[in-house]
Every structure is written in C-alpha cells, then in structure tokens.
Amino acid sequence: MTIRVLSIASEAVPLIKTGGLADVAGALPGAVAQHDVAMTTFLPGYRAVMANLGKARAVHTWPSLLGQPARLIKGLIGANPLLVLDAPGLFQRDGGPYGDATGRDWADNGLRFAAFARAAADLASGAVRGLTFDIAHAHDWQAGLTGAFLRFAPAGKAPPSIMTIHNMAFQGHFPRTLFPELGLPEEAWAINGVEYHGGIGFLKAGLEAAWAITTVSPTYATEIRDPEFGMGLDGLIRTRQGQVHGIVNGIDTHDWNPASDPNLASPFTARTLGRRAANRAALEAEFGLEPGAGPLFVVISRLTWQKGMDVLLDVIDHLAASGARLAMLGSGDKALEAGFVGAASRHPGRVGVRIGYDEGLSHRLQGGGDAILVPSRFEPCGLTQLYGLAYGCVPVVARTGGLADTVIDANLAAVAAGAATGIQFGAVTPEALAEAIDRTVALHSQTTVWQAIQRAGMKSDFSWGRSGKAYADLYKSLLEAR
Ligand code: ADP
Ligand code: GLC
Secondary structure: OOEEEEEEOOOEOOOEOOOHHHHHHHHHHHHHHOOOEEEEEEEEOOHHHHHOOOOOEEEEEEEEEOOEEEEEEEEEEOOEEEEEEEOHHHHOOOOOOOEOOOOOEOOOHHHHHHHHHHHHHHHHOOOOOOOOOOEEEEEOHHHOHHHHHHHHOOOOOOOOEEEEEOOOOOOOEEOHHHHHHHOOOHHHOOOOOOEEOOEEEHHHHHHHHOOEEEEOOHHHHHHOOOHHHHOOOHHHHHHOHHHEEEOOOOOOOOOOOOOOOOOOOOOOOHHHHHHHHHHHHHHHHHHOOOOOOOOEEEEEEEEOOOOOHHHHHHOHHHHHHOOOEEEEEEEEOHHHHHHHHHHHHHOOOOEEEEEOOOHHHHHHHHHHOOEEEEOOOOOOOOOHHHHHHHOOOEEEEEOOHHHHHHOOEOOHHHHHHOOOOEEEEOOOOHHHHHHHHHHHHHHHHOHHHHHHHHHHHHHOOOOOHHHHHHHHHHHHHHHHHO
C-alpha cells in the first residue's frame, strides 16, 4: 500500500531556498518514492513561489484562516505533487521568506507560520475534499505548530506526525499574545503543549506533539541531548530519546553531478580529475587570484557564528601565508562580511570574496576548488561538505554533527587503507583550524595521496538511497503502531 505523506516545509528547491532545508525538502519526495511513499510538498505562497508555479489551480478556499483569506493551490514541484498556501496578506511581499530585504524578521512571522501550520493540519486531517494523507511530516519551527493543531484541534481524523529538526538554533519563539489568535483550546497552553518560557515555542510544540522526532545526522541526534547543542530543548529530547532518530541527509545527484553539471566549464569524473584544472583556472580568473602550487580553498556559507566564520577570519593571514589561496562566497553577519572583504584587500591575489548568494557560482566553486572549509561550531548535517565529496573538492571540517558522520579523516591508517575522504579537526579554535589548513597544504602537495582522497570522496555514498529508505521505514512503523 502506498503511504501518502504531507511534507510541510517553509522552503524547497527549485522554488524557494535560503539554506539546506530547501535542498532536503526538494529532494525528499524523490528519495522516498522508490519505497512506495507518495509525498506531497506543502509550501507558503511567497511571491517567488507564486510567480514560478507554472500550471496550477485553486482547489480550496479558507474565508478566514486565522483571520486571513487564503486559497490552496495545487501544482507540481519537479515531477511531484505540490500544494501552496496562497494567503497574500501573509506571504505576497518583497523580501525573503522570513524577513525584509535588510534582513530584519517580519514582525508577523508568528501569525504567518501559525496560519501555514493550521492549513497543514487541516490538510493532514482530511478537511479538504479530495486530499488524504497518512502522515504529516513537519520540518523546522516554521511547520512546528502543525503537530499542536493536530493534537489539540484537528479538523478531522489526525494522522501520525513527525517533526524533523534541521537546526535546533532556530526555534520560533513568540509572545503569549499570539495564543488567542491560534484558536487552540486552553489545555494547549501547557508545558507539554505550546507554552515555552511564558511564550509560545513553535519547534517545542512540534516536538511535544510529534509521534516521532528526526534530525539530520546520527551524531547531531546524540549531541542535542546536551545543553550545549540542545539550546534549551535538550531536556525534552532526553525525555523523548526513544522516539528520536538521526537520518543523515543525502544530496540530489542529478543537480549535483560533476560529469553533467552545466555550470562547469569542464565537467569531469573520478577518472578524469585532470579536467578540474580548467575549472580552477576559471575560478582564479573570476576571483582575481594568482595561480599557485598550493591548494585553492573555497567557502560557500552563511557567514555566521554557527559556521565558525569568525574563527576562519582569525586565521586568514595564516592561510594566505601558507601558500594556499581562498575563494569565498557567502553572506550573513555584516561584521563578518566586512571582515572578509577587508581580508581580501589585505591579500590581493590570495584571498577573493563574493558577498551574496549565487547558486551557479556555488557549483563552480565545488568544481574548481581543491578543498572546501567547513569549520562549523555545530552542524546538524551540512550539505556543502557532501557536494564537496561529490565534486572532488576535499572537505576540511570540524568534527561535529553531520560533518563527523560524513567525512573520513585522512589520518595515517585511513590514508593507507584508501578510506580517507577529507580532513577533520576537533575544537573550533584558530589553532586547530590553522593546523588543519597546514595538514591540508601538506597532503595536497603529495599528488598521489591527494587524488586518492578525492577519488574516495567521489565514490562514497552521499546519495539519498539509504536515508530515503530510513524515512519510509519510519512512516511504516508509525502506521503499524497506530
Ligand atoms: P545551512 O542550511 O545551515 O546554511 P547546509 O550546508 O545544510 O547549511 O546548506 C547550505 C546550502 O546553501 C547549500 O546548498 C549551499 O550550497 C547553499 N549556500 C550557502 N550559501 C550560499 C551562497 N552564498 N550562495 C549560493 N549557495 C549558498
Ligand atoms: C540546517 C542545518 C544544516 C542542514 C540543513 C538541512 O540548515 O544547519 O546542517 O544540512 O538544515 O537539513
């Protein structure tokens, strides 16, 4: 029997993306399809989404969805079914999904994503004619209230719900004054309901209500039991430990295939690594870097504390002095942006920086860079190191979360066994990162060893195969337990 899953996400490629959640929500339907799961994606109707819907039609109207007129639009995302919440008062505006063009959060984010979750709960509990689902699968705080609505105020028969944590650092906290607007019964205002430190916690509410909790790597699933990573919700995770599963993300091997990537000047495979040289030369030209024997490091990242970008900034002079070069693409904290721009002007020809967001350039960096730096303080899964593996751009990563789970450190034994796929380091400190950079420079100078690391990475399994099955097995087990 085919299992029908409603995947509730605030972003999904190719329609809307600010980070890894979009890659995962976009790839998941294809990943589970081979396991007899029919997944429908449910997205908010942001301006960008509405503009790119293609053939689509309205299938339902809410005269008042938490006070807002709204319609349900049915369309396709890739080859898979898509539902979109068209609530112009909430989502049709210029700017990003969560904030305005200056990066400030929308003041009504609480209401926006409460309405999104209310609509998801209506859909999942069969309130919209012609649409039936066996499982509600909610991603991150933006979808978090879905479980609470299903638990305390279903519109029909509530199916099992799953809450996936892509990042515990973003929890969706809103003031108590939002509560009366949600239409939830008084009993939902409880410590095991939606209440969190006197306000409403969207992620917390979802974690309390969910039949099962998943996060995006086994190591992060363990880490979030600790206060350092649990960010206030570690106690809840410990209490529900038996229902917490770590399922590592895969990558979309169609969009991210170095042999057929239209963004690359010179496509290549593990057997034609020599062709990467042309991609590197193109990058050097694009970033104004002088050619050199040392490795070309790349960074593709949000410029934030989570990503350890302040630590990288601390060692950038060391990197430039080591014979290596750096090409960076990123945006985020204004102080970090300014810091990296400053570093580029201090090290012309050795450090090049693009502030911004550029999908095509992110592919070119993976296809031409020698090594990708990911010095994250915490990383639930991380995708850029996976793209690096697939593209022979050797990941140099902090040993945390999904980075620990997906990269095999080039220690002597792993190199000898031909198993090494990257470089790992421990504490995210300038000293440890500088040492990792030095190790990388040394390994890179041994061409045979370096190419073996590149090839082992390219051959490692970063596809969705195993994880798609893990999600499908989880859906099945919840239906059997019901
Ligand atoms: P997170 O979701 O925490 O930012 P991930 O590694 O899971 O981290 O995913 C980040 C995604 O966003 C990857 O697909 C990466 O290539 C992409 N990305 C990050 N910054 C940029 C940028 N400035 N331009 C283009 N793509 C970017
Ligand atoms: C979050 C995490 C990242 C993860 C992504 C997709 O943005 O920060 O580590 O890869 O979600 O699950």
